[in-house]
Amino acid sequence: MTAGNDRVRRGTLFPIVEAYGFPHDCTTAEAQETWDAQQCPFSNTRCEKKVQYNFGYCSVVYAAAWDKGRPQPYAVCDHRLDGEPINWALSDYFGDEQPQLVSEVTALSDPKLNIDYVAFIDDEAHDETALIAIEAQAIDLRGGGVGPAWRAWEDGKPEQWRAYFTAEAKDKNRRDTVDYGVNTGNVYKRLATQVLVKGEYLKEIDVPLYVIMQHSILQQLRTRVNFTTVGRDDPWDITFGSFEYTGQRESNGQLEFSFVEAVRTTLDNYRLAFMMSSAAPTYLREDFIEKVKKKAGSSTSQTELF
Secondary structure (H helix, E strand, C coil), X not given: CCHHHHHHHHCCCCCEEEECCEECCCCCHHHHHHHXXXXXXXXXXECHHHHXXXXXXXXXXECCHHHCCCCEEEECCHHHHCCHHHHHHHHHHHCCCCCEEEEEEEEEECCEEEEEEEEEEEECCCCEEEEEEEEEECCCEEECCCHHHHHXXXXXXHHHHHHHHHHHHXXXXXXXXXXXXXXXXXXXXXXXXXXXXXHHHHHHCXXXXXXXXXXXXXXXXXXXXXXXXXXXXXXXXXXEEEEEEEEEECCCCCEEEEEEEEEEECHHHHHHHHHCCCCCCCCXXXXXXXXXXXXXXXXXXXXXXX
Protein backbone atom coordinates (compact mmCIF):
# COMPACT_ATOMS: atom_id res chain seq x y z
CA MET A 1 0.00 0.00 0.00
CA THR A 2 1.36 3.42 -0.89
CA ALA A 3 1.37 6.29 1.55
CA GLY A 4 -1.18 8.06 -0.60
CA ASN A 5 -3.59 5.11 -0.63
CA ASP A 6 -3.11 4.72 3.10
CA ARG A 7 -4.32 8.27 3.65
CA VAL A 8 -7.37 7.53 1.48
CA ARG A 9 -8.13 4.53 3.67
CA ARG A 10 -7.76 6.59 6.80
CA GLY A 11 -10.19 9.13 5.38
CA THR A 12 -12.74 6.42 4.54
CA LEU A 13 -12.87 4.00 7.49
CA PHE A 14 -14.15 5.00 10.91
CA PRO A 15 -10.88 5.00 12.89
CA ILE A 16 -12.09 3.68 16.24
CA VAL A 17 -12.58 -0.05 16.72
CA GLU A 18 -13.39 -0.31 20.45
CA ALA A 19 -14.84 2.22 22.87
CA TYR A 20 -14.62 1.37 26.56
CA GLY A 21 -13.84 -2.22 25.62
CA PHE A 22 -16.71 -2.83 23.18
CA PRO A 23 -16.99 -2.42 19.40
CA HIS A 24 -18.05 1.15 18.67
CA ASP A 25 -21.25 -0.13 17.03
CA CYS A 26 -22.11 -2.74 19.67
CA THR A 27 -25.78 -3.02 20.62
CA THR A 28 -25.66 -5.27 23.70
CA ALA A 29 -26.92 -4.20 27.10
CA GLU A 30 -23.47 -4.89 28.54
CA ALA A 31 -21.92 -2.41 26.13
CA GLN A 32 -24.43 0.31 26.92
CA GLU A 33 -23.99 -0.17 30.66
CA THR A 34 -20.20 0.07 30.32
CA TRP A 35 -20.41 3.15 28.08
CA ASP A 36 -22.73 4.88 30.54
CA ALA A 37 -20.26 4.24 33.37
CA GLN A 38 -17.21 5.11 31.21
CA GLN A 39 -15.72 1.96 32.64
CA CYS A 40 -12.76 -0.14 31.49
CA PRO A 41 -14.03 -3.74 31.51
CA PHE A 42 -10.48 -5.10 31.38
CA SER A 43 -9.11 -3.33 34.47
CA ASN A 44 -12.52 -3.02 36.18
CA THR A 45 -11.86 0.65 36.89
CA ARG A 46 -12.92 3.99 35.44
CA CYS A 47 -11.32 4.39 32.00
CA GLU A 48 -7.88 5.86 32.65
CA LYS A 49 -7.58 7.49 29.24
CA LYS A 50 -10.96 9.16 29.64
CA VAL A 51 -9.89 10.60 32.98
CA GLN A 52 -6.52 11.81 31.69
CA TYR A 53 -7.20 12.72 28.06
CA ASN A 54 -11.00 12.76 27.68
CA PHE A 55 -10.88 9.85 25.21
CA GLY A 56 -11.99 6.27 25.87
CA TYR A 57 -11.03 4.29 22.78
CA CYS A 58 -9.06 1.04 23.19
CA SER A 59 -8.12 0.24 19.60
CA VAL A 60 -8.02 1.75 16.12
CA VAL A 61 -8.10 0.36 12.60
CA TYR A 62 -4.92 0.87 10.60
CA ALA A 63 -2.93 -0.68 7.78
CA ALA A 64 0.75 -0.78 8.71
CA ALA A 65 3.33 -1.50 6.03
CA TRP A 66 3.45 -5.17 7.07
CA ASP A 67 -0.35 -5.49 6.69
CA LYS A 68 -0.03 -5.33 2.89
CA GLY A 69 -2.95 -2.95 2.50
CA ARG A 70 -5.39 -4.79 4.79
CA PRO A 71 -6.52 -2.58 7.70
CA GLN A 72 -6.31 -4.34 11.06
CA PRO A 73 -7.38 -3.49 14.62
CA TYR A 74 -4.50 -2.33 16.81
CA ALA A 75 -4.74 -2.08 20.59
CA VAL A 76 -3.46 1.38 21.57
CA CYS A 77 -4.12 1.14 25.31
CA ASP A 78 -2.13 -1.14 27.60
CA HIS A 79 -5.28 -1.92 29.57
CA ARG A 80 -6.64 -3.76 26.53
CA LEU A 81 -4.15 -6.43 27.58
CA ASP A 82 -5.52 -6.62 31.12
CA GLY A 83 -7.95 -9.30 32.14
CA GLU A 84 -7.56 -12.63 30.34
CA PRO A 85 -4.09 -11.92 28.86
CA ILE A 86 -2.69 -11.08 32.31
CA ASN A 87 -4.53 -14.07 33.81
CA TRP A 88 -2.89 -16.28 31.20
CA ALA A 89 0.55 -15.27 32.52
CA LEU A 90 -0.55 -16.09 36.07
CA SER A 91 -1.79 -19.56 35.16
CA ASP A 92 1.20 -20.23 32.91
CA TYR A 93 3.58 -19.71 35.82
CA PHE A 94 1.59 -20.55 38.96
CA GLY A 95 -0.77 -23.18 37.55
CA ASP A 96 -3.88 -23.56 39.70
CA GLU A 97 -2.47 -21.51 42.57
CA GLN A 98 -3.90 -18.03 43.10
CA PRO A 99 -1.17 -15.40 43.46
CA GLN A 100 -1.66 -11.87 44.67
CA LEU A 101 -1.46 -9.35 41.82
CA VAL A 102 -0.02 -5.88 42.43
CA SER A 103 -0.13 -3.17 39.75
CA GLU A 104 2.30 -0.35 38.91
CA VAL A 105 5.23 -1.28 41.11
CA THR A 106 8.08 1.25 41.19
CA ALA A 107 11.14 -1.01 41.22
CA LEU A 108 13.69 1.82 41.05
CA SER A 109 13.33 5.50 41.75
CA ASP A 110 16.57 6.80 40.22
CA PRO A 111 16.46 6.09 37.36
CA LYS A 112 12.76 5.39 37.59
CA LEU A 113 11.75 1.87 36.59
CA ASN A 114 8.10 0.85 36.80
CA ILE A 115 6.74 -2.67 36.42
CA ASP A 116 3.13 -2.96 35.21
CA TYR A 117 2.28 -5.95 37.41
CA VAL A 118 3.97 -8.22 39.91
CA ALA A 119 2.31 -11.47 41.01
CA PHE A 120 3.53 -13.37 44.06
CA ILE A 121 2.79 -16.23 46.42
CA ASP A 122 4.42 -16.59 49.84
CA ASP A 123 5.54 -20.04 50.93
CA GLU A 124 5.69 -19.48 54.67
CA ALA A 125 6.74 -23.06 55.37
CA HIS A 126 10.00 -22.52 53.49
CA ASP A 127 10.26 -18.75 54.04
CA GLU A 128 10.22 -18.16 50.27
CA THR A 129 8.33 -15.96 47.85
CA ALA A 130 7.61 -17.01 44.28
CA LEU A 131 6.99 -14.05 41.99
CA ILE A 132 6.89 -12.88 38.39
CA ALA A 133 6.88 -9.48 36.69
CA ILE A 134 4.39 -8.78 33.89
CA GLU A 135 4.56 -6.06 31.25
CA ALA A 136 1.55 -5.24 29.08
CA GLN A 137 2.79 -3.68 25.82
CA ALA A 138 0.36 -1.99 23.44
CA ILE A 139 1.43 0.26 20.57
CA ASP A 140 1.29 4.06 20.50
CA LEU A 141 -0.67 6.34 18.20
CA ARG A 142 1.19 8.91 16.15
CA GLY A 143 0.25 11.72 13.80
CA GLY A 144 -2.93 13.73 14.06
CA GLY A 145 -4.86 11.42 16.37
CA VAL A 146 -8.49 10.28 16.22
CA GLY A 147 -10.03 12.78 18.65
CA PRO A 148 -12.63 14.08 16.16
CA ALA A 149 -13.88 10.55 15.51
CA TRP A 150 -14.21 9.98 19.26
CA ARG A 151 -16.26 13.16 19.65
CA ALA A 152 -18.51 12.06 16.77
CA TRP A 153 -19.07 8.73 18.54
CA GLU A 154 -19.82 10.43 21.85
CA ASP A 155 -22.35 12.65 20.08
CA GLY A 156 -24.05 9.57 18.64
CA LYS A 157 -23.05 10.55 15.09
CA PRO A 158 -20.28 8.11 14.10
CA GLU A 159 -21.51 8.15 10.49
CA GLN A 160 -20.61 11.86 10.37
CA TRP A 161 -17.12 11.37 11.80
CA ARG A 162 -15.30 12.79 8.78
CA ALA A 163 -17.09 16.12 9.16
CA TYR A 164 -15.70 16.36 12.68
CA PHE A 165 -12.16 16.26 11.27
CA THR A 166 -13.11 19.01 8.81
CA ALA A 167 -14.52 21.16 11.60
CA GLU A 168 -11.41 20.71 13.73
CA ALA A 169 -9.14 21.55 10.79
CA LYS A 170 -11.09 24.75 10.14
CA ASP A 171 -11.05 25.69 13.82
CA LYS A 172 -7.29 25.17 14.07
CA ASN A 173 -6.52 26.59 10.63
CA ARG A 174 -4.75 23.51 9.32
CA ARG A 175 -5.05 21.06 6.46
CA ASP A 176 -8.24 18.98 6.41
CA THR A 177 -6.90 15.44 6.58
CA VAL A 178 -7.09 12.21 8.56
CA ASP A 179 -3.47 11.52 9.27
CA TYR A 180 -3.23 9.28 12.32
CA GLY A 181 -1.22 6.08 12.49
CA VAL A 182 0.28 3.55 14.86
CA ASN A 183 3.86 4.20 15.84
CA THR A 184 5.49 1.22 14.14
CA GLY A 185 8.97 2.61 14.81
CA ASN A 186 8.39 2.28 18.53
CA VAL A 187 8.18 -1.51 18.23
CA TYR A 188 11.97 -1.39 18.19
CA LYS A 189 12.78 2.00 19.73
CA ARG A 190 10.56 1.69 22.80
CA LEU A 191 9.11 -1.79 23.24
CA ALA A 192 12.25 -3.77 22.45
CA THR A 193 14.38 -1.49 24.59
CA GLN A 194 12.00 -1.69 27.56
CA VAL A 195 12.15 -5.47 27.49
CA LEU A 196 15.95 -5.36 27.60
CA VAL A 197 16.18 -2.75 30.37
CA LYS A 198 13.60 -4.39 32.59
CA GLY A 199 14.90 -7.84 31.75
CA GLU A 200 18.39 -6.87 32.92
CA TYR A 201 17.08 -5.59 36.26
CA LEU A 202 14.78 -8.56 36.84
CA LYS A 203 17.47 -11.08 35.93
CA GLU A 204 19.73 -9.60 38.58
CA ILE A 205 17.11 -10.18 41.27
CA ASP A 206 16.00 -13.55 39.85
CA VAL A 207 12.46 -12.61 38.81
CA PRO A 208 11.04 -14.05 35.54
CA LEU A 209 9.52 -11.53 33.11
CA TYR A 210 6.31 -11.99 31.13
CA VAL A 211 5.64 -9.61 28.23
CA ILE A 212 2.03 -9.60 27.03
CA MET A 213 1.60 -8.20 23.51
CA GLN A 214 -0.64 -8.21 20.47
CA HIS A 215 0.58 -11.01 18.20
CA SER A 216 1.16 -8.76 15.19
CA ILE A 217 3.41 -6.53 17.30
CA LEU A 218 5.38 -9.52 18.61
CA GLN A 219 5.90 -10.69 15.04
CA GLN A 220 7.35 -7.32 14.09
CA LEU A 221 9.50 -7.18 17.20
CA ARG A 222 11.04 -10.51 16.21
CA THR A 223 11.93 -9.21 12.75
CA ARG A 224 14.11 -6.64 14.52
CA VAL A 225 15.24 -8.65 17.54
CA ASN A 226 15.47 -12.19 16.20
CA PHE A 227 16.26 -13.91 19.48
CA THR A 228 16.83 -17.64 19.83
CA THR A 229 13.96 -19.32 21.64
CA VAL A 230 14.07 -22.00 24.33
CA GLY A 231 11.58 -24.65 25.38
CA ARG A 232 9.18 -24.38 28.29
CA ASP A 233 11.21 -26.88 30.32
CA ASP A 234 14.52 -25.13 29.60
CA PRO A 235 15.84 -22.31 31.77
CA TRP A 236 14.28 -19.06 30.58
CA ASP A 237 14.15 -15.43 31.70
CA ILE A 238 11.54 -13.86 29.39
CA THR A 239 8.24 -15.24 28.11
CA PHE A 240 6.32 -13.36 25.45
CA GLY A 241 2.61 -14.16 25.46
CA SER A 242 0.77 -12.99 22.34
CA PHE A 243 -2.93 -12.38 21.77
CA GLU A 244 -4.83 -11.31 18.67
CA TYR A 245 -8.24 -10.17 17.48
CA THR A 246 -10.02 -13.10 15.81
CA GLY A 247 -12.71 -11.10 14.02
CA GLN A 248 -15.41 -12.79 16.10
CA ARG A 249 -17.55 -11.40 18.92
CA GLU A 250 -18.19 -12.77 22.38
CA SER A 251 -21.76 -13.32 23.60
CA ASN A 252 -21.69 -9.94 25.38
CA GLY A 253 -20.64 -8.19 22.16
CA GLN A 254 -16.93 -7.75 22.92
CA LEU A 255 -14.36 -8.63 20.29
CA GLU A 256 -12.54 -11.91 20.82
CA PHE A 257 -8.92 -11.30 21.73
CA SER A 258 -7.45 -14.76 21.98
CA PHE A 259 -4.17 -16.37 22.96
CA VAL A 260 -1.89 -17.19 20.01
CA GLU A 261 1.45 -18.37 21.35
CA ALA A 262 4.06 -18.28 24.11
CA VAL A 263 7.65 -17.61 23.08
CA ARG A 264 10.42 -18.05 25.67
CA THR A 265 14.02 -16.95 25.67
CA THR A 266 16.92 -16.16 27.96
CA LEU A 267 18.18 -12.67 28.69
CA ASP A 268 21.51 -13.55 27.05
CA ASN A 269 19.73 -14.63 23.87
CA TYR A 270 17.59 -11.51 23.82
CA ARG A 271 20.52 -9.20 24.54
CA LEU A 272 22.63 -10.75 21.79
CA ALA A 273 19.80 -10.45 19.25
CA PHE A 274 19.14 -6.87 20.32
CA MET A 275 22.76 -5.90 19.78
CA MET A 276 22.90 -7.74 16.44
CA SER A 277 19.58 -6.35 15.23
CA SER A 278 18.85 -6.08 11.53
CA ALA A 279 18.81 -2.34 12.16
CA ALA A 280 22.62 -2.48 11.93
CA PRO A 281 23.65 -4.20 8.66
CA THR A 282 27.29 -4.36 7.57
CA TYR A 283 26.90 -1.52 5.10
CA LEU A 284 25.58 0.89 7.71
CA ARG A 285 28.67 3.16 7.85
CA GLU A 286 28.92 3.63 4.08
CA ASP A 287 25.19 4.09 3.76
CA PHE A 288 25.20 6.65 6.56
CA ILE A 289 28.07 8.63 5.00
CA GLU A 290 26.26 8.67 1.67
CA LYS A 291 23.09 10.01 3.27
CA VAL A 292 25.02 12.70 5.16
CA LYS A 293 26.77 13.91 2.01
CA LYS A 294 23.56 13.84 0.03
CA LYS A 295 21.84 15.95 2.67
CA ALA A 296 24.82 18.33 2.80
CA GLY A 297 24.73 18.76 -0.96
CA SER A 298 21.01 19.52 -1.00
CA SER A 299 21.11 22.06 1.82
CA THR A 300 20.66 25.64 0.77
CA SER A 301 22.70 26.83 3.70
CA GLN A 302 25.14 25.31 6.16
CA THR A 303 24.89 25.61 9.92
CA GLU A 304 27.49 27.97 11.33
CA LEU A 305 29.19 26.61 14.42
CA PHE A 306 31.33 29.65 15.15
